[in-house]
Amino acid sequence: MTAIREATGRDLSEILRLHVEASALQAGLDPGLSPSSRDEHRISQVFRSMMRGSDFSVLVREKEGVSGLAGFTLGTIVDNKPLAVSRFGYVGCLSVDGKHRKQGLGDALWSAVRGWFTRKGLTGAQTDVSLHNRAAQQFWRDRGFEDFLVHLRRDLEPELQGTATAACQIRRAAPADVDSILELWKEMMDIHAAIDERLAVGPRWSQEVAGSIEEWLRSRDDRLSVADSDLGVIGFALGSVVDTTLGLKPSRYGHVAHLSVRADMRRRGVGRRLFGELRDWFLTRELASVHLYASHFNPASLGFWRGLGFEDYAERRWCNLV
Secondary structure: OOOEEEOOHHHHHHHHHHHHHHHHHHHHHOHHHOOOOOHHHHHHHHHHHHHOOOOEEEEEEEOOOOOOEEEEEEEEEEEOOOEOOOEEEEEEEEEEOHHHOOOOHHHHHHHHHHHHHHHOOOOEEEEEEEOOOHHHHHHHHHOOOEEEEEEEEEEOOOOOOOOOOOOOEEEEOOHHHHHHHHHHHHHHHHHHHHHOHHHOEOOOHHHHHHHHHHHHHHOOOEEEEEEEEOOEEEEEEEEEEEOOOOOOOOOOEEEEEEEEEOHHHOOOOHHHHHHHHHHHHHHHOOOOEEEEEEEOOOHHHHHHHHHOOOEEEEEEEEEEOO
């Protein structure tokens, strides 16, 4: 039996073939996952870069007796600070040639990338799975992947509906807002940690989040906004432009990383106005869609985003490795 090995530059054309085949399958299940005409060149560049990186592992399995690859998988190490689980493994791709499916190759590839995660000292792994792909849902469920986050998306049109009752100004954040944002961020994460211990923060969360805020304020591809009122800053939101992916999203999209409103000021339209400001910024960047993750176990958060027109798109699943 041919062993699974690390990919080399000579494997790139076959990896792209398998990735295109998998993308076509996804697009058949969900037209929103159709690749764009420029994706092949972008993906080629991404794989070349990953093959040289210490935090990436591209594993392949050759066909037996003939040239070409029967399958490949991509594992990455994700920096998860400031959460208590500071790093996790992420399975970005796992693709098997159509002629070699249902022969145990997918399981072998997962076992190989899981072994790589374990050798790197990781205790958990995640992957995204389309809600339209029942076979993939079952594959990962059978290998111990559990519910974690819901991936939602919406087009950036039409206009938002609804009115706000809280008097506040939505503006771009400034360095003077750092302490207020830290307080709101911690309040948000305490709520999530009580629901799901995987979202608990680490001991250095304050320093790490403060450092991230400074980066967001300087970045052209991040928009950090606050809701300012007579009571001070009562909410904040972070949106980012993402411009490369191998997963279940278009190659360029908007991402809402955080949105939180002070507990006593919720249900007054502040969150809606914060998202509206991010939405307007995304439109200036000529983006067509916006994506985000919400906890599978937080019905209030899911209800808020679905009320803004977001639809369930995929699931991020979690597997304990030890």
